[in-house]
Amino acid sequence: MMSFLYFIPNSWLPLLESAFYALIFPGFIAILLLAFFIIWFERKAAARVQMRYGPLWVSKRTGGIIQLLADMIRFSFQEFIVPQGADFIPFVFLPGLLLAFSVLPTVFIPIGPDYSRIFPSNYTLLLAVAFTLVIPVYLVVLGWAADNKFSFIGALREAYLLISYEVPFILAITSAFLLYGTLDLVKIVGIQESTLPGIMLNPIAAIVYVIAVIRATGRVPYDIVEADSELVFGPYTEYSSLMFGFVMGVPYIELYSYSLLFSVLFLSGWAPATGIGFLGGLILPGIVTFVKSVIVMCFLVFLRAVYPRYKLDKAVKAGWSWVFYLALIALFLSAVVSRILW
């Protein structure tokens, strides 16, 4: 398949392929470009609703799509201030760690049928979910390290919401597992291809998953953790300069990995495009999966233009009551559907 790279020894090819996957698509560079796009889209779509232009003057011809780049350049020239009472090491290193951990789940989420060749594992779903769940723990530490009352309250809010929405999230994942009977995401997509997309097989699990994702990534109406009129910027209040850019980007990258998982679990992943090899088995299906998850992301960021912020105690209550009940119903539905189908 990669015969055009004739000057490279054959033994290097798998390594090269992995490197391509990790660095270019759907890895680092694709994520970076997507972050540009999705932040631009969020601002532009909200601006459209709100009767204004949104980002425009940085490259007017493209509608200001490189606004984030301009912001990043500006951030990098600002002073990075560490508050006197802050715990230095966690305060300085956690943003980078958060960024790394928000990218990591994408390693385990396949983008094509041939992916199992690169990352052979029967537990990709479990691994992906496990790595998405690491982030809130760091967020709580980060809020504590900043030595700011608003950061501290933001971190506590994160902890409360984490506990109350992680349970429905895990239940939604469990009902997906129950539905497909496997933890291998490649096989899960195969099952969806042969029957129906997961969102039709178990719509309730998909709804619970989306609610949990809105909560986990702090999208409106669940931007309770960084509520600006209450807590300035929640756990990230004390960050300045490039570190602020990092912590601002983390939720978007998290959103990407969650959406990728959603399109694989419920939208039958790369469904129409299947094949083998590098191009047919990874790139073309990868683009289909990518586009599906971008559509999911666009929907989730568009909520900003519609809803105000929810309240902490009500959100926690909802997480333990109707979202939890929905998750239980999803579990039951999965059991029924899987019994009917196979």
Added chain:
Amino acid sequence: MTQEIKTVPFTYEALSQLEMKEGILELQIGPAHAGSGHMRILAWVEGDTVVKVDPDVGFVHRGVEKLSEDRLYIKAIPMVERPSLVDTVNANLGYVIALERLLGLEPPPRAQYIRVITAEISRIMSHLYGIAIYGIFMGSSTVFMWAVADREPFIDLLQELTGARITYSHIIPGGVRWDLPKGFADKVEVALRYLENRMKDYEKVWINNPVVVARSAGVGKLGAEDAIRLGVVGPNLRASGVKYDVRKNDPYAAYADFDFEVPTFKEGDSYSRLLIRVEEIKQSMSIIRQALKRLPEGKVIYEDYYKRMSPLMKEIYDKTGRVKFTLMLTSLSPPKGEAISRVEGGRGEMFYYLVSDGGKNPYRFRLVTPSFRNLPYFTHVMPGHKLADIPVIYGSIDYFPPEADR
């Protein structure tokens, strides 16, 4: 109707006891905070529950009262407008009514009607601004942008009338500075229809939004008796079920000529404080329409002032409807005495007290603004709520720090 108000007495002893208590966190919200405005809110929280709130006002004190003692009577007009920047016409009107009572003159009916029209346009803008601030405090940038932008047609109208966009200084002792331009009524009708259509969008996206109802219904409740006892004013008082409106109870300008409702709600919570502003916008529209339909003919300036104008000024007035400032207007010296006036501003009752010693400057000027009188919401209503309710209650009472600080 009565409800027990959780009050922590404000003494330093009580305060220090509070601070000594374990598990209480003192939060300084503001003055540089996204949810504070130009003030500082000292809040003590126990867990997520607010136990005490102390609004620290005065960050934008301008000294309007003291400064006006050094100004000519007419030069104090631009200054009394400054504190309440989104409701300048009503602020201007109250001062001028007090001054006219000192001077003992009654402006002609056409001027009174024009005053009512501009005052109601100003009220609509003030309420829209209140809705906008409420929106952004609850985290909805959409409603903030919409409501601020929907003031635009009304700003344009007053710009056409007065030449300014925010501080118009349009109302002067004895009348108004400009007559309505040609075709003004049609333009007002276009703006009103625009807003009527927009209000439907607000209802869909904001007023009936389940998250808005969940966050504001039942939050920040104040019963009728407590509202009277605490002395809150304006739409907030009416939202608590007290039918009190200066326009009805003590009519000024031409308000006695119009029939309009004073909407009230029984609940007295944040959601009803939002709804009452929407209702009052509808009433204001009705008043503007009535006033434009029944607009009397005649001069827009006190007859005696017109007579004493120079021929050139009279010619300018007859041709363009513009009142040039004569020496007589700029050097008013009312007889010795004192006068009070009350107007219903966008945020509530505005009270003016003017004392004259016969000179060219006010001897004493007192201005009581509605925002200052709505401060008890911080100290008496916020305690007992959650931390996230502070911006909701703050936004719902339409508190404007520069207005309170004067």
